[in-house]
Amino acid sequence: MPPRKRKAAAISHDDDAVSTPDASRRRSTRVSASAKKSHYFEGDSDSDSPEAPAAAKSKSKSKATRGRPKKAKVEADLDLDEDNDDDEDAYHDDPETQNDDDDDSPNNNDEEEEEEEDDDDDNDSASSPKVTFIPIPKLRDLNGVSYTPTTIHPNTLLFLADLRRNNKRSWLKLHDAEYRRSLSDWESYATSLTDHIIASCDSTIPELPFRDINFRIYRDIRFSKDPTPYKPHYSASWSRTGRKGPYACYYVHVEPGKCFVGGGLWHPDGPALGRLRASVDERPGRWRRVLMDKTFRETFLGNGGKKSVKYGRKKQEEKKKKKKKKKKKGRGKKDDDDEEEEEEEQDGGLDEERAVIQAFCVANAENALKTKPKGFDADHRDIELLKLRNFTVGKKLPDSVFTSEDGQEQVLNVIRAMVPFVTHLNRIVMPDPGDDDDSEEEEA
Numbered sequence: 001m002p003p004r005k006r007k008a009a010a011i012s013h014d015d016d017a018v019s020t021p022d023a024s025r026r027r028s029t030r031v032s033a034s035a036k037k038s039h040y041f042e043g044d045s046d047s048d049s050p051e052a053p054a055a056a057k058s059k060s061k062s063k064a065t066r067g068r069p070k071k072a073k074v075e076a077d078l079d080l081d082e083d084n085d086d087d088e089d090a091y092h093d094d095p096e097t098q099n100d101d102d103d104d105s106p107n108n109n110d111e112e113e114e115e116e117e118d119d120d121d122d123n124d125s126a127s128s129p130k131v132t133f134i135p136i137p138k139l140r141d142l143n144g145v146s147y148t149p150t151t152i153h154p155n156t157l158l159f160l161a162d163l164r165r166n167n168k169r170s171w172l173k174l175h176d177a178e179y180r181r182s183l184s185d186w187e188s189y190a191t192s193l194t195d196h197i198i199a200s201c202d203s204t205i206p207e208l209p210f211r212d213i214n215f216r217i218y219r220d221i222r223f224s225k226d227p228t229p230y231k232p233h234y235s236a237s238w239s240r241t242g243r244k245g246p247y248a249c250y251y252v253h254v255e256p257g258k259c260f261v262g263g264g265l266w267h268p269d270g271p272a273l274g275r276l277r278a279s280v281d282e283r284p285g286r287w288r289r290v291l292m293d294k295t296f297r298e299t300f301l302g303n304g305g306k307k308s309v310k311y312g313r314k315k316q317e318e319k320k321k322k323k324k325k326k327k328k329k330g331r332g333k334k335d336d337d338d339e340e341e342e343e344e345e346q347d348g349g350l351d352e353e354r355a356v357i358q359a360f361c362v363a364n365a366e367n368a369l370k371t372k373p374k375g376f377d378a379d380h381r382d383i384e385l386l387k388l389r390n391f392t393v394g395k396k397l398p399d400s401v402f403t404s405e406d407g408q409e410q411v412l413n414v415i416r417a418m419v420p421f422v423t424h425l426n427r428i429v430m431p432d433p434g435d436d437d438d439s440e441e442e443e444a
Helices: 015-019 039-045 051-064 071-089 095-102 106-127 154-165 169-174 176-200 270-282 284-291 294-300 302-325 333-363 407-429
Strands: 234-238 249-254 260-265 391-396
Touching (some): 154 249, 169 176, 176 234, 176 249, 249 407, 260 407, 270 284, 270 407, 284 294, 284 333, 284 407, 294 302, 294 391, 294 407, 391 407
Antiparallel strands (some): 249 260, 260 391
């Protein structure tokens, strides 16, 4: 349906209708291109309505105020705004706002500037770090003793003693120069000792660099109750694979008051420990020959072995006295004496073996089993050896051995006494071709 057309308003030709304000008139929507206003719109200002003059006046006023205002007028407006602000502030009851307004006065501005200057001075003094100068300690005097590769300098032992008392990272960092000098001294000594071990002790030891035989002083404290970060000693280990590997080794430990030389197998893994126990069970004669070696026994089991031997012999004499009282009838005196001599030799030898084995077991009692190992009887003849989990020996040495000129030879003598024992362990754990030959007769 087409939209309806609106009817046009009736145009009255009466003269009175034109003069009334309610009369509808049609105005042009055309925009003039010139800045001058069309006379067509000026006729509206001549209307008889009372609001027209006021509107025209306001338009002319707004037109006149366009652009930048005059200076005098701007100042007047500012004064008027200040008066209005004062009137508005007069109705505020908040003391904080009153204080803020009071601070805008010239005197307060001066005081605020002075306070800001004081704060700036304080900030400058606080921000500037307080520098404390700590003098770097000087190196110790040599006291007429030169550094040589075959001895440990006394200053190295003094440094280790100081490190034990001041086991902190900050202290070591401050004495880094002394640490570097002592480490260089230890490196030269260990390198010289390597050459002598290969030449005069054990030819199976290869020529390895210092880093492969040296133990660093840094401790792993992740799972330790001891929080000290450094070890107050120098140490090195010589084996076919250096300080690591399955082979038995020679070990040298340098610490003020606790120096020693040792060797063997420390905490072997499961398969190696099983082979060692099988060897004790199947070939006890080899173990006795190694442990009963005179040089080995005097060097490493001298004190403990002698005490045990004396105690065993005392007990044996008591047994002999009891046997003499129970002589059998019908036997001659000569036959009894011969039998007693044979028993004395046999029992005396067995007691000495037991004493040496006991001394060796006491030296390795740490981490030993409390009961018999799995697969062996509790009444085994060498049950104490079967319970062991470490197979090591060691000999304490005074500090003067490492600082004297002939001290390295004394260290080498201790290592030479250990060579048969280390060789025996290596034949069991990592045998070479032909080491398992049972051609040698062994005692049952």
